[in-house]
Amino acid sequence: MPPAWSNAFQPGPEDELAPFPWVPTDRTTGVPVGAHWDAVRVPPKRAEDAYRLLGPSSGPIVANDYAGVWFFLLERGASRGWSVRGTRVPRPASLVAIPPLWVTHGGDARWIVAPGAGLTDPADLEAALHGRAPAMRASRARRRTPARTSAVTT
DSSP, X not given: XXXXXXXXXXXXXXXXXXXXXXXXXXXXXXXXXXXXXXEEEEOHHHHHHHHHHHGGGOOOEEEETTTTEEEEEEOTXXXXXXXXXXXXXXXXTOEEEEOOTTOOSSSSSEEEEOSSSOOOOHHHHHHHHTTOOOOOOGGGGGOOEEOSSSOEEO
């Protein structure tokens, strides 16, 4: 559990009914890496190029122009061994600013791709970051977006 002074998201009773309780409903909030997903931090220009190559196979992406970063969200544990030059995997429990689902514009944290269809496949992201279109795989149909810390739903 984050320290009491932390701005980290802590689900409350009203969040149990939300499709993604880790997504705040009223304001941007820090959510710890590893609690629901892993993240890969990418500079904006490179992230935009990768996003174009990923197309519909991209999972959730949070952009923050003020910080000059985009975060691609991956399955928990999927970033182990990640070593794509010019990108970074935040340490577990590092906070990523997660906006409410309706925030898709502005310079602060906003959704480029909101949660829903699943998380980004790390092999697809790596290919896109190297300028290659991701390979089509049957595993893409099984991608999931985490709903709760203890369970994963589609």
